[in-house]
Amino acid sequence: MNGDLILLGHGSGGKLSHQLLDQLIIPSLSGVSLTGQNDAAVVDHEGSRLAFTTDSYVVDPIFFPGGNIGDLAVNGTVNDLAMVGARPLHMSVGLIIEEGFSRSDLSVILASMRSAADLAGVAIVTGDTKVVPRGKADRIFINTSGIGILEHQLHISGSGARVGDKIIINGTIGDHGIAVLAARYGLELVAGIQSDTAALYGLVAELLPEGEYLHVLRDPTRGGVATTLKEIALQSNVTISLQEAALPVKSPVSGVCSILGLDPLHIANEGKLVAVVAADAAERVLAIMRRHPLGLDAAVIGEVVDASAGKMVMETVVGGIRGVDMLTGEQLPRIC
Amino acid sequence: MNGDLILLGHGSGGKLSHQLLDQLIIPSLSGVSLTGQNDAAVVDHEGSRLAFTTDSYVVDPIFFPGGNIGDLAVNGTVNDLAMVGARPLHMSVGLIIEEGFSRSDLSVILASMRSAADLAGVAIVTGDTKVVPRGKADRIFINTSGIGILEHQLHISGSGARVGDKIIINGTIGDHGIAVLAARYGLELVAGIQSDTAALYGLVAELLPEGEYLHVLRDPTRGGVATTLKEIALQSNVTISLQEAALPVKSPVSGVCSILGLDPLHIANEGKLVAVVAADAAERVLAIMRRHPLGLDAAVIGEVVDASAGKMVMETVVGGIRGVDMLTGEQLPRIC
Numbered sequence: 001m002n003g004d005l006i007l008l009g010h011g012s013g014g015k016l017s018h019q020l021l022d023q024l025i026i027p028s029l030s031g032v033s034l035t036g037q038n039d040a041a042v043v044d045h046e047g048s049r050l051a052f053t054t055d056s057y058v059v060d061p062i063f064f065p066g067g068n069i070g071d072l073a074v075n076g077t078v079n080d081l082a083m084v085g086a087r088p089l090h091m092s093v094g095l096i097i098e099e100g101f102s103r104s105d106l107s108v109i110l111a112s113m114r115s116a117a118d119l120a121g122v123a124i125v126t127g128d129t130k131v132v133p134r135g136k137a138d139r140i141f142i143n144t145s146g147i148g149i150l151e152h153q154l155h156i157s158g159s160g161a162r163v164g165d166k167i168i169i170n171g172t173i174g175d176h177g178i179a180v181l182a183a184r185y186g187l188e189l190v191a192g193i194q195s196d197t198a199a200l201y202g203l204v205a206e207l208l209p210e211g212e213y214l215h216v217l218r219d220p221t222r223g224g225v226a227t228t229l230k231e232i233a234l235q236s237n238v239t240i241s242l243q244e245a246a247l248p249v250k251s252p253v254s255g256v257c258s259i260l261g262l263d264p265l266h267i268a269n270e271g272k273l274v275a276v277v278a279a280d281a282a283e284r285v286l287a288i289m290r291r292h293p294l295g296l297d298a299a300v301i302g303e304v305v306d307a308s309a310g311k312m313v314m315e316t317v318v319g320g321i322r323g324v325d326m327l328t329g330e331q332l333p334r335i336c
Numbered sequence: 337m338n339g340d341l342i343l344l345g346h347g348s349g350g351k352l353s354h355q356l357l358d359q360l361i362i363p364s365l366s367g368v369s370l371t372g373q374n375d376a377a378v379v380d381h382e383g384s385r386l387a388f389t390t391d392s393y394v395v396d397p398i399f400f401p402g403g404n405i406g407d408l409a410v411n412g413t414v415n416d417l418a419m420v421g422a423r424p425l426h427m428s429v430g431l432i433i434e435e436g437f438s439r440s441d442l443s444v445i446l447a448s449m450r451s452a453a454d455l456a457g458v459a460i461v462t463g464d465t466k467v468v469p470r471g472k473a474d475r476i477f478i479n480t481s482g483i484g485i486l487e488h489q490l491h492i493s494g495s496g497a498r499v500g501d502k503i504i505i506n507g508t509i510g511d512h513g514i515a516v517l518a519a520r521y522g523l524e525l526v527a528g529i530q531s532d533t534a535a536l537y538g539l540v541a542e543l544l545p546e547g548e549y550l551h552v553l554r555d556p557t558r559g560g561v562a563t564t565l566k567e568i569a570l571q572s573n574v575t576i577s578l579q580e581a582a583l584p585v586k587s588p589v590s591g592v593c594s595i596l597g598l599d600p601l602h603i604a605n606e607g608k609l610v611a612v613v614a615a616d617a618a619e620r621v622l623a624i625m626r627r628h629p630l631g632l633d634a635a636v637i638g639e640v641v642d643a644s645a646g647k648m649v650m651e652t653v654v655g656g657i658r659g660v661d662m663l664t665g666e667q668l669p670r671i672c
Contacts, residue, residue, distance in 0.1 A: 006437040011467025020465065024439065028446035029429060029453075029460045041461035043426055046384055054428035054481055055464045058472075090379055092390035093365060094479045096432070101342040103360065110364035117365075124365045125377035128391045129356065131347025132670060136394075136474040141466075143430045145390055145481035334468060 013222025014266075014327025018231075038158055039080035039218065042150065051086035053077060054145040056094075060334040062109070062139055064183035066175075066194030069142055070112035072270060075199045076336060077144040078120045079219045082201040083273065085156045085208060086148030088122040094143035095129045101139055109140065120199035122146065152208055160215035161236035165304040166282035168275045170203060170289050171196070171297040172248040173225050177267035178256050180335045193252050198271030203294045210288070213281030219273050221336055223327040226265035226312070228274055229302075230326045234310035242302035242314040242324060265314075266327045268335045276304065349558025350602075350663030354567075374494055375416035375554060378486065387422035389413060390481040392430075396670040398445070398475055400519035402512075402530030405478055406448035408606060411535045412672060413480040414456045415555045418537040419609065421492045421544060422484030424458040430479035431465045437475055445476065456535035458482065488544055496551035497572035501640040502618035504611045506539060506625050507532070507633040508584040509561050513603035514592050516671045529588050534607030539630045546624075549617030555609050557672055559663040562601035562648070564610055565638075566662045570646035578638035578650040578660060601650075602663045604671045612640065 009016035040053035055076050062069040078088045093113065097106070117124050179195040181187065200219065207214055216236070220228035225247075233240045242265075249257075249264045257264050271294060277285050282300055289295030302314075312324040345352040376389035391412050398405040414424045429449065433442070453460050515531040517523065536555065543550055552572070556564035561583075569576045578601075585593075585600045593600050607630060613621050618636055625631030638650075648660045 004439045006433050006435060006439060006442065006467055008435050008467050008469060011433070011465060017465065024443060025431075025446060025463065025465065028443065029450055029463065041426070041428075043461060045386075046382070048382055050381075050483075052426055052428060052483060053462050054430045054479065056430040056432050056466045056479060058432060058466045058468050060472075090377070090388055092377075092388060092481050094390045094392040094430075094481070095361075096392050096394060096477055097342050097347070099342060099344050103340045103342060106342065107360060107364065110361060114365055125379060126389050127361065127365065129347060129353065129361065130392045130394045130477075131342055131344050132394050132474060132477075133344060135471070136396075137477075138468060138472040141432055141468075141473075141477070143390065143392060143479035143481075145428050145430070145479075147386075147388060147483065334466075 008333050009329040012327055012329065014227050016329065039083040040086060042084055049150040051081045051084045051148040051150060053080040054143065055080060056141060056143040057336055058141050058334050059180060059336050060138060061183050064195055065179045067197040068109055068112050069140060070109035071116035072197050072336060073142040073144045074113050074116035074120065075197050075270060077146040078122055078199040078201055081146050081148035082204040083217045083219055085152060085154055085204060085217065086150050088120055088146055088148045088201055090125045090147045091117060091122045092145045093124055093127040096137055096141040097129065097131050098137040098139050099131055099134045116199065120201060154211060154214065156214060156217050158216055158218060158232050158235035161232050161238050161276045161304050162215060163238060163304050163307050164279050165215055165276045166279055166300050167240060167302040168277060168282065168285055168298060168300050170273055170295040172250045173269055173272065174249060174253040174257065174264035174267035176270040177332050177335045178253045181332055196269055196271035198294055200271065200273050200294065203289065203292045206288050206292055207275065207285060210281050210285055213278040214275065215278065216276035217273055220269050222268050224266040224268055225274065226324050227326040230312050232276060233312050237307065237309055238304045239306035239308050239311040240302055241305045244314050244316045246299055246301045248297045248299050262331060265324060266331055270336065344669050345665040348663055348665065350563050352665065375419040376422060378420055385486040387417045387420050387484040387486060389416040390479065391416060392477060392479040393672055394477050394670050395516060395672050396474060397519050400531055401515045403533040404445055404448050405476060406445035407452035408533050408672060409478040409480045410449050410452035410456065411533050411606060413482040414458055414535040414537055417482050417484035418540040419553045419555055421488060421490055421540060422486050424456055424482055424484045424537055426461045426483045427453060427458045428481045429460055429463040432473055432477040433465065433467050434473040434475050435467055435470045452535065456537060490547060490550065492550060492553050494552055494554060494568050494571035497568050497574050497612045497640050498551060499574060499640050499643050500615050501551055501612045502615055502636050503576060503638040504613060504618065504621055504634060504636050506609055506631040508586045509605055509608065510585060510589045510593065510600035510603035512606040513668050513671050514589045517668055532605055532607035534630055536607065536609050536630065539628045542624050542628055543611065543621060546617050546621055549614040550611065552612035553609055556605050558604055560602040560604055561610065562660050563662040566648050568612060569648050573643065573645055574640045575642035575644050575647040576638055577641045580650050580652045582635055582637045584633045584635050598667060601660060602667055606672065
């Protein structure tokens with residue numbers, strides 16, 4: 001029966017992913033639930049707080065404009081640490097390679113990992129390599145796990161959003177997903193769009209002195225900004241209102257989305273964060289972001305409007321109000 | 337050209353794996369080399385020492401006598417921590433699932449992971465799930481990464497073996513590899529053989545008070561006891577001599593090996609460790625092991641005989657001496 005099968009959508013980061021997590025994975029592996037559903041777990045260690053996170057990367061194609069599976073895997077895990085305010089320290093690399101994969105491609109990917117790790121200031125300290133027979137994997141899958149340290153006393157968590165808070169993003173949305181889509185299908189029309197893959201801890205470190213004003217940080221990867229904000233709305237038990245006109249979207253990205261019927265709010269990003277901050281601090285946070293190379297296009301895109309259960313609405317460019325939900329099903333499989 | 341392709345043997349844990357590591361992976365990801373080639377990296381953290389390790393599990397079939405990919409993934413990573421003398425604390429779980437995989441199988445696997453984690457005293461604190469299209473993976477791959485703590489001042493490392501040391505194993509060899517082989521090919525003749533998958537930290541904790549006498553600990557997984565001891569011989573720059581008659585092998589395992597032309601010394605184990613200990617302590621270590629449920633069949637299987645470069649020899653049952661080397665190529669692919 002179909003209800004018993006895992007579907008592509010269960011890996012989308014959207015609604016089906018949440019169902020699988022809530023119904024099966026978290027109840028089975030109980031430790032996970034204890035740490036909340038943040039990007040990284042925070043564990044106490046002899047008076048200090050460590051962050052620990054893992055991600056597997058199965059992006060297709062493995063090379064795309066602006067990056068490849070290697071730097072994506074390093075940056076993605078660095079960012080999961082950064083989203084709980086942790087400075088990345090150590091990283092592990094687990095390679096699953098399909099028999100017949102090219103050593104030269106592997107070499108390029110490893111070099112990208114090394115550069116990305118150096119840039120992010122994280123040390124790759126341990127690893128593992130498995131090879132499976134031809135046809136039993138798709139070229140290469142990479143798992144990276146990371147350990148970071150919280151060098152402050154803040155509790156940055158998806159449950160921290162409060163009424164009146166402003167929602168800020170550090171730049172344009174949808175670039176990564178559309179760049180991967182373009183590479184996968186050889187779309188000429190999106191020439192020039194590059195993945196935004198980047199390590200965000202440098203930017204986060206600039207924001208940390210805002211201290212108590214910094215309520216939530218999260219990177220809108222799988223499922224896009226809509227899914228991420230909906231998660232925050234649910235975790236914090238608030239309603240988030242977005243302003244469509246305020247969303248920074250590059251025009252080729254919005255063009256492709258219009259043609260293909262995709263919503264940029266559901267497209268993955270790999271170098272973006274949404275910050276939910278106290279209204280008082282919004283202008284300062286925006287100014288700090290705009291001074292950083294990864295925040296030049298930062299914008300306030302919405303606010304927390306109501307302390308009611310986990311909703312999200314958007315004021316559209318034509319003045320209407322529409323509901324916004326998590327990604328349902330799988331819009332663009334394997335974008336990370 | 338063929339030299340440019342990754343072969344199954346590159347994942348064997350044997351000679352080709354070492355070549356790939358030494359020629360490509362370690363030079364590319366330099367942090368790895370800094371920690372030596374032990375099962376886990378040991379990193380200093382504010383006065384304490386943490387161990388960090390990762391492993392991906394791609395075993396085929398995913399269910400086999402004595403275990404499944406789930407408990408294997410938990411025990412394997414716990415053991416990598418234990419082999420540097422670290423008590424396992426936290427674990428991450430990264431699932432890569434093929435579209436169409438059964439939720440009930442997933443449920444059984446997750447329950448096994450949970451039980452294994454509880455038994456080993458490790459908390460699963462963070463995770464990630466990816467789904468790839470049908471035909472792009474083989475049912476399920478699992479990555480586990482683990483963090484442990486060293487609660488002692490010892491330096492247990494592959495480079496610690498000294499002339500005169502005794503080589504001790506905690507039980508019979510080859511059980512895991514032959515159990516998986518039997519499950520894969522439906523071999524009737526090996527009914528009754530079970531994987532030895534088990535978490536070894538409990539046993540290691542009993543050995544740690546032997547302190548300075550405990551020079552090397554390593555779990556002989558991929559590539560088997562021969563590959564593991566050869567690695568130790570190379571890292572410590574010594575010659576290791578094994579006694580064939582002393583090797584504990586269950587008779588159905590040696591039977592299958594004879595029929596199929598396999599060497600039990602090259603078959604993977606998942607609940608075994610080899611300890612290289614000072615001769616003075618060998619009897620005590622043996623006694624400690626034999627009192628533990630995972631060490632009932634413990635035996636001294638050889639010794640370090642010479643401070644010359646990285647060789648291994650074996651005194652055979654008929655009284656001859658033969659060289660023993662790492663696994664070359666891939667004897668039994670995907671046993672973990």
